Amino acid sequence: ELSERPIKALETGELGFIPERWTKIYLDWMENVRDWCISRQLWWGHQIPAYYCDDCKEMIVATEKPDKCPKCGSSNLTQETDVLDTWFSSGLWPFSTMGWPDLESPDFKKFYPTSVLVTGFDIIFFWVARMVVMGYEFTDKSPFKTVYIHGLIRDEKGQKMSKSKGNTIDPVEIIDRYGSDALRFTLTSLVTYGGQDIKVSDERFEYGRNFANKIWNASKFVLMNLEGVDDSEIDMSALTIADRWILHKYNEAVLEVNKNLESYRFGETAQLLYEFFWNSYCDWYVEIAKTQLNKPDTKSNTQRVLRYVLERTLRLLHPVMPHITEEIWQLIPGKIYKNNAQENELQKLPAKQSSASAFFTPALQSIMLTDFPKHDMGLKDEIAESKLNTAIETIKSLRNIRQAFNIPVSATIQAKIYSEDATAQETFEVVRSYIEIFARVERLSVKLGIPAEIPSQSATTMMGTSLIVVPLAGLIDLDKEIQRQTKKLETLAQEKKGLDSRLSSPKFLESAPKEVVELTKERIKEIEQQTQSIQELLKSLAK
Ligand SMILES: [Zn+2]
Incomplete structure (x- = not known):
């Protein structure tokens, strides 16, 4: 009976899984319900609300401890020492954190039911299923609309991490070494839509750390060059091609990021932002901007474009890298992005939240309160x-x-x-x-x-x-270059001869591992390509 509504929820769309294939695991469990041994012999947990009469051994189950034994009237009652299974209490989590059982609590009214649950497939029938069962039982609603299932994190060889194998990665250690934004960014970038398992080693977090460093250094450079920037919007009638290009590229990134997030493609989102910020913004636009900043007629507008794109990109990055983006955002000069929309946001928060909102007094605004960028047809170019x-x-x-x-x-x-x-x-x-x-x-x-x-x-x-x-004449010493390239040709030819003779030896083909034979063949192909391009090069050097 408890599973009736949780099963129906899939049909009505009140509940859904991404990727969809996980629905089956959930359904299997719901349709083949078995007895659940609810007691555990642990020192921590909800003590089972059952009482025993010390005198007549009667068992009483009640929410409140009874005064007397209903059978013999004795007041010598002892509560069961076993506790309820873990999933009993964690199954209540979506609403017990919102003020339940007070259904009138402002948090409950505003945030329940929730939208997305993010978790691993290994606890679909433990945690996810119990939350749905309890949600319907106690609130008549599914506690969330979507269950997003990500892959499990494994070690670099693909083995499950376990303490006994000693192949675990301690996130706190990673944070100490690489930073928490680097941890978040790296893991997000590795997430695949299909929910494939993720292989990680310590070194992979260098990717996130390098990106965080790039964001910090590039932003520092931009901020240095924003000195004296005014509070005006970009003058759209005075854009250079590079300005128009970066605004267009930014706008395309916004479109893709929004699309990806709406379809739960988190890895693609992180990779896209990496590409956009590093290649388009830093490698090209910031470099071009340096030349525009040197000219009085383009200086101010370049500053505005630099600031606009940086500020908006920080917003796009914020969900994945919350700390560094907030830190830099606070340093961006100009009040035009820090309007008083935040005050309105504040008033919308439920009353209970306002104790935490001491952090968000209107004077101390936050990137968290800005709108997430949306695609703007006006920037398409x-x-x-x-x-x-x-x-x-x-x-x-x-x-x-x-x-x-x-x-x-x-x-x-x-x-x-x-x-x-x-x-x-x-x-x-x-x-x-x-x-x-x-x-x-x-x-x-x-x-x-x-x-x-x-x-x-x-x-x-x-x-x-x-x-x-x-x-090339006059630019390089042609004779010397011809010599250098000819020598390269000879070295390559020598190497190829060696590899060819190896491949023609039956003994080598028999005894060498397959990979080695493959690598040898690949190397020969590489040499042939290099030889061809050097020959072409020599042709163009000839008088
Ligand atoms: Zn009794």
Whole structure:
């Protein structure tokens, strides 16, 4: 009878599991209910409310301790020493924390039933099932709408963590070494939608720590450059392509984050924010912003864009990295984001909560009280996105050329871009200054039409349908470079000869482990590729 409503809840949608396959485990348990041995011999727990008459041995079960034995009238009564099974009390958790049995308590009225329960699959039939049973029994409602089941955390070899195996990770130790935001971020980023188990080793938390460091250092740089920033909104009529690009990229990130969170894709959310903040904001926008901050006509608006995107990104990151985001948010200058919406929020909190709200006096506002960013059609700008992406790809290609030919970092280069059509040509013209600055090009020349013959002593690469040419004469010692590359070719050829003879030996093929044979084959492929690219390189170096 107790399981009737918990089973029906799945049909009515009052309760659901994510991923859905876990519904079966829950249902199996509910449909095949067995007797539950409710007593435990523990020193901690709810003592079972049963009393024994010392004189006639009568047993009385009652909420309050009775004065007398109803059978013989004796007042010598002793309570049972066994306690109720753990799940008895933890099953009450969703509502006993909200003021239950007082159904009029403000917490209960505001927060019950709750929305999402996050837990592991191994306690679906222990904890989850009991909470639902007790929720219906005592409150007539499912205690939560959604049960989100995540994978179990295992060690790096995939073994279950256990104290006896000595392969456990102590979160407190991880927090001491890497920080609590690093712990949260790393674990969140490893969560998969399918609820696969998560393999972790200590080192994996370096990922979260490095990201936290990046956020801190980049924010420190931005804050330093926000000195003197005014309280105005961004002037949307005076944006550079880079400004438009970062606002667009930010806006796309907002869209994706919201979509992911709504569909319980937490790992993707963390990875997306990592990519956006590290690559788009830090590696590109902040670098470009440095040049814009040096010009009086772009300085103020660049400051506003820097601040806007940082402040909003902190909000997006806040659920995963609560401490660092709050800390930095408090340091952001300007009152425009710290409006008095918080005061209104405060008043909405139930009365009992207001003792804790001493922390949230209107003067001490918090990122926790800001709205979570929403997608804004006004920031969508696919034209700027495509233009700056072209600039970025070109810069990357030119940097690759510089690296391949050992061009000194300090040297400026000449570069020509030949475009097939006028649209591409125009794009390169528009983003010319970005390419010149970030690939150290003295003067980028943009031409229409691809030349039939590639100029000698030049490095070349294709960018879509456009051809990039970098003249090398005078930039590097051509003879020395030819020598260096030729020597590399010889070394590679030598190595390949050795590997080939190994692979042709039947003895090796018989006795070597499969992986070693595979690795050898892979290495040969790698050598062939390297050889080919060096040969091409030598061709372009030839006079
Ligand atoms: Zn008695």
